[in-house]
Amino acid sequence: MPPGFRLHNTRSRKLEEFTPLQPGKIGLYVCGMTVYDRAHVGHARAMVVFDTFVRYLRHRGWEVTFVRNFTDVDDKIIRKAAEEGIEASALAEREIQAFHRDVDAMGLARPDIEPRVTTSIDQIVALIATIIERGHAYAADGNVWFDVKSFESYGQLSGQKVDELRSADPDAGKRESADFALWKAAKPGEPAWDSPWGQGRPGWHIECSAMAGTELGATIDIHGGGLDLVFPHHENEVAQSEAGHGCRYVNYWMHNGLLTMAAGVKMGKSLGNVVNIEDVLKTFPAETLRLYYLQNHYRSPLPWNxxxxxxxxxxxxxxxxxxxxxxxxxxxxxxxxxxxxxxxxxxxxxxxxxxxxxxxxxxxxxxxxxxxxxxxxxxxxxxxxxxxxxxxxxxxxxxxxxxxxxxxxxxxxxxxxxxTPTQDFLEEVKDKRLASMGVSRAEVERLVADREAQREAKAWAEADKIRDELLAMSIIVMDGPQGSRWKVRLEAADAQA
RNA sequence: GGCCUGGUGGCCAAGUGGUAAGGCAGAGCUCUGCAAAAGCUCUAUUCGUUGGUUCGAUUCCGACCCAGGCCUCCA
Incomplete structure (x- = not known):
């Protein structure tokens, strides 16, 4: 039996001793991306946190099953695909590939299972049917709504009370404004699947319940994701899963804090202030990002500047x-x-x-x-x-x-x-930073060699002149017993990628 | 309006019922032809404000102020 550890559980908002469902094993489900655009550094934080968490648990002897999903059909994907004039599935596929490139470039282990919504429709339909059977959801006009009032503990995870939620626009056919869609009736031209309630597609929350249930069982050890998912996404997952399976959905909820911009404002696609992973990796080695994230506690907000x-x-x-x-x-x-x-x-x-x-x-x-x-x-x-x-x-x-x-x-x-070997790391830093500045490596090396020759000749004035030239190109030279090394000066502005 | 975080040195930040990790920046020093890099030393009697509990609180409890997140898609 691997050694124990303690985790902050979002549900209790306390540190709790971790107890697995099965000795030595951990089922971990982490909410993945909706693949309509490139992954940004906010996503990267979540990925690094959970990747590191999994690495550590495995190192300690835990047998971890790590599941992270792709949401490959939803409103935004459909809209963006329409804008680009391609099929939603083609857009999703393209972005999944881009995501995998980012993940690999970041040195992140792939999850054991990466289920997709579009290949999990059967399980989703079956789960919805069960929820209806048990009296926690109702169909109306081809939509299926979860009946929030029928589920007593709704709001427990996030501390919300149904009656005190700021009500959204009441959708036609909903009994309560807090009721949410399990199944959405298809509109013309949208991707759709057959179901007992007509052609349509899954709601946003149900997919995770279905996929987590399929891959890890009705109750899972640890469920992770960004803090912004607590409500409504995770709250709704709890309601669906527990209504459908009749048992506790998640033992430990683990939420990572969000990236914040200046003034503590979070980074988000909707705010238009995102920095993509692939752009950052053009100028910084991936481990830079890892270190940056890991330097802070995973639950704290992390300033990006x-x-x-x-x-x-x-x-x-x-x-x-x-x-x-x-x-x-x-x-x-x-x-x-x-x-x-x-x-x-x-x-x-x-x-x-x-x-x-x-x-x-x-x-x-x-x-x-x-x-x-x-x-x-x-x-x-x-x-x-x-x-x-x-x-x-x-x-x-x-x-x-x-x-x-x-x-x-x-x-x-x-x-x-x-x-990586130190030399490789240093070379990567040089290459990436030179490339981002548009400086030729050959030119730098020629100047460094010239300067060394001048130093050999003790022509200090000449040597210093070359050093100034290099400095103007943001190159710092460091003289040592074995000759001169050089590196690219780090400037704050470069972080803007 | 409801729910939830958090307020620690110039900046970022960990942490604890018994007297403040680490990083950055800054100053001095060592090294160096001069630098750079690296290293060393220094830099919070103090942890938002205010009451309370306690022998003792930054750490626990209450009130207040401030900042942010969620309540609509979001890692």
Whole structure:
């Protein structure tokens, strides 16, 4: 039996000890995208959070079944397809492919199952029929509405009371304005499927209930999604599933916080302030985004601004450099003996390195506190860098940094950071940033080489002149014992992708 | 109007009934031909305001102020 952990459950708004339905197993359902447009960095946060959560649980020995759906038919898809003059299914297919490209580029594991609405119609129809049978829904004019008043605990998840909801436009045929569609009658030209209530398509909420039920059973361990889905989407899922299956739908509700723009306004397609994943990845390595998200607790709102990504990239680079330093250290003695010779800095690296794994578990087992885990990682990296400044370290400290290297590897496995060789990472940064600025790499390298030649000749004025030229191109050169390295300066404006 | 979050140093941010992680920015220093990078040191007697509980609260409770989310599609 894997070790336990605690999670904040949206329903109770408290931290709860996690108890699985079956020992050692976790069924996780996360609401996926409605595929009518590219995924943005808000979606990416949810994806990274749950990807990391799954990685971690698996690392700890849990057998996780991870399901994330695609909503591939809905009003927006139909409308956008009509605008583009293509079939709704073609639009959805195109966007699913784009989504998969984004997911792969982000280094996210695919869920075990990615059900789609359009291939789950049978289950959806069957579930709706059961809900009607049990007296919790009614058909009217080819639509099927969920009867909110018939379901006593409606509103429990979100703390809403039916009578106090600000009422939407009462749809024709609805008994209560809070009643919501399980099945929508087809309008001419829309994608439609046969059903006992006539041609039509599923409502937005029912799909998740049906697909989660099919893939994970009537009760699922953990259901995740963005905080903005709590009401009405998840509330309605609860009502449908519990009305249909007669048992609890979800044991633990896990909601990630939203990205906010300046002034705390959230990012959303409807607000027109979204930044797409594919655009960000043109200028920043994917791990930059990961680090940025994981730096904050998953439930907090996360500000998106111009400094965020450059700052995260700076941190990430420092982590890579620390690993690089650690990797080049050699030595044969016992860690204790070297530590004695090298002093306090060495002892600290050893201690932090050895304590890291346990600290990571402690942090992540308490409501998945990646922020805390990363603070520990940064401390470890700093200790390694400090040790690297000792003259004897390179030759002798290898055994001392072995625990640190193991820690970095663990971070890669669980949090998806530091997963590429350092050189590859640095090259990727250069390539992406040069490309985004339209600067030629050959030109940069030629100037750097020229400057090195001038430095060889101790022609400092010439060398400095070239350095200024490079700086004007946002290239920073760093002289070291093995020659000059260079990198692209991070500027806040670049975050705008 | 109803429901729900959150207010921690210049900025972002974790956290705890016993006296404030981490990051960025800033200052000084080491290193360097000069720089850069990296490292070191420093930077909140204080955690929105105000009552209360307590030996003790930033942490628990109440009130208030402020910001934001949801109640319509949204990760």
């Amino acid at each position: 111009d400094e965020a990504l450059p700052e995260a990239l700076g941190m990430l680079s420092r982590l890579y450099e620390a690993r690089d330093i650690a990797e080049t250290m050699r030595g044969e003695e016992t860690p204790e003996k070297i530590a004695e010779a090298l002093g306090a800095d060495a002892i600290k690296v050893l201690q932090l390195g050895r304590a890291f794994e346990e600290q990571l578990y402690t942090a992540l087992d308490e409501d998945f506190n990646t922020s805390k885990a990363l603070a520990n990682l940064l401390s470890l990296a700093r200790a390694v860098n400090r040790l690297g400044s000792h003259k004897k370290a390179k030759r002798r400290a290898g055994p001392l940094v072995a625990p640190a290297l193991a820690a970095f590897e663990l971070v890669g496995r669980t949090m998806g950071l530091m997963t």
